[in-house]
Amino acid sequence: MRPLAPQVLCHTRRLAFAVTALTALAGGSGAAAAGAQQQGFPHERHQGLFPLCAGCHEGIPGSDSASFYPTAATCARCHDGEQQVRVSWSAPERRAHNLRFDHRVHAGRLERGGDPPVECTGCHTPEGGARMSVSEDIQLGTCFGCHEHQAQEHLVDAYCRTCHTPLARSGMSLSFIEALPMPADHEAQNFVLEGHGSSASADWRRCATCHTADRCAACHVDAARPEIESLEYAPAGMELAMMTAYYPKPATHDEAWFDEHGTQASREACATCHTQDDCTVCHSGSLPVRAAALPRADQVLAPGAGIEARAPASHASLFFLDVHTALAAAEPGTCATCHQESFCVACHDGPSNGGYHPPDFVARHPAAAFGREAECANCHSTEAFCRECHQESGLTGFGRLGPGYHSAGAFWLIRHGQAARQGLESCISCHKQTDCMQCHGVAGAFKVSPHGADFDARSAWERSPRTCVACHLRNPLNGSQP
Numbered sequence: 001m002r003p004l005a006p007q008v009l010c011h012t013r014r015l016a017f018a019v020t021a022l023t024a025l026a027g028g029s030g031a032a033a034a035g036a037q038q039q040g041f042p043h044e045r046h047q048g049l050f051p052l053c054a055g056c057h058e059g060i061p062g063s064d065s066a067s068f069y070p071t072a073a074t075c076a077r078c079h080d081g082e083q084q085v086r087v088s089w090s091a092p093e094r095r096a097h098n099l100r101f102d103h104r105v106h107a108g109r110l111e112r113g114g115d116p117p118v119e120c121t122g123c124h125t126p127e128g129g130a131r132m133s134v135s136e137d138i139q140l141g142t143c144f145g146c147h148e149h150q151a152q153e154h155l156v157d158a159y160c161r162t163c164h165t166p167l168a169r170s171g172m173s174l175s176f177i178e179a180l181p182m183p184a185d186h187e188a189q190n191f192v193l194e195g196h197g198s199s200a201s202a203d204w205r206r207c208a209t210c211h212t213a214d215r216c217a218a219c220h221v222d223a224a225r226p227e228i229e230s231l232e233y234a235p236a237g238m239e240l241a242m243m244t245a246y247y248p249k250p251a252t253h254d255e256a257w258f259d260e261h262g263t264q265a266s267r268e269a270c271a272t273c274h275t276q277d278d279c280t281v282c283h284s285g286s287l288p289v290r291a292a293a294l295p296r297a298d299q300v301l302a303p304g305a306g307i308e309a310r311a312p313a314s315h316a317s318l319f320f321l322d323v324h325t326a327l328a329a330a331e332p333g334t335c336a337t338c339h340q341e342s343f344c345v346a347c348h349d350g351p352s353n354g355g356y357h358p359p360d361f362v363a364r365h366p367a368a369a370f371g372r373e374a375e376c377a378n379c380h381s382t383e384a385f386c387r388e389c390h391q392e393s394g395l396t397g398f399g400r401l402g403p404g405y406h407s408a409g410a411f412w413l414i415r416h417g418q419a420a421r422q423g424l425e426s427c428i429s430c431h432k433q434t435d436c437m438q439c440h441g442v443a444g445a446f447k448v449s450p451h452g453a454d455f456d457a458r459s460a461w462e463r464s465p466r467t468c469v470a471c472h473l474r475n476p477l478n479g480s481q482p
Helices: 017-026 072-076 103-112 120-124 140-144 174-178 191-202 204-210 213-217 226-230 255-264 276-280 320-330 332-336 341-348 361-370 382-392 412-422 433-440 457-463
Strands: none
Touching: 120 140, 191 204, 191 226, 204 226, 213 226, 320 332
């Protein structure tokens, strides 16, 4: 794809383009008296000198553009300054057009005597005019006199390729492109959103008459579509009008769609309007696979629809701040779609508002942690965060008998069983399973069972298997009653 800035065609003036273009095929300025080039050659004044049009325009029957018009030396045979006043003559520049017209084809019919016969005057002389009363304006009906037009709406249902070449090959100037008339079906309110795609699929050659592929790539993020790839990009030097890309909102994109769009997303469904950059507005970190399949903005010409992040419907509740901790604990992955840890820390540990915990919370946090006033693990890594602070404060234990956090309690080792059963999560903040197994494991020094004498293992397993696997690697019953 050629690296162009987004360029599109805009229709501004609805002129009779075909009429003007047909004039450009043969018309132009001609010789004038007193040495000045005048607009329009006085054909009627010369009709007695030139019985045949090809006498001056000898290159037209063979489509030899170099000899479409007579040279200055031809004019000087008469305008020599003695017999006739000298004139300044230069052939007019041929104006660019997109008409599929070849004089050679029509000249062949002239020589063969077609039916109806084709004469130069048939197209270049007004109806009823003299032979040399050449008109610079050729009416569209002149062509239709021979080429019957079957279309009911010329700009809508005609087969454009019959008479027109693709715009990319026309060489037309910007002013000529802007003067292209807009077909009636393009004015429909939903044409951009619904109509133009089906129209292009049905006949992309119609689109090529007035558009280049640049027009499509200016809006379509993913321009690798058969209809677009069939069009040609504008050649170097061809100027196209600038226009802002337009992305109307589809009817499917309602409020409910926002919460469900992830399951419906795909490159085929989304890449017409969206780039990866649109997805990163909400999705932080690694993009979902479907979003990552979209092209990046720096890989395409189109800017993409561009979206603004907004909170899900669940966040609209007046009490969301009070309940968001429970939602975050239940589905932390959902929060991570939009939020990074720093977002939480800004409130929960922010110096401007004193943080999540009240003043002097560190001094009394053991009771709050043990009593499960809040789920510490929602924000803290108990293995790292708690242990790091306890080590810095000298409140860590060493082995099963070493001094440490529990040394303030007399005979703690004898009483620790009850505390472990009531809040095992508190224990694992500092201890590993191997600490317990030194005494309680079957291979430990004391082989002390952590269960009381009347412990019902099967009932405990049926009630809470997760509690059992905190120490046991699998079902300790093995299908039997211990």
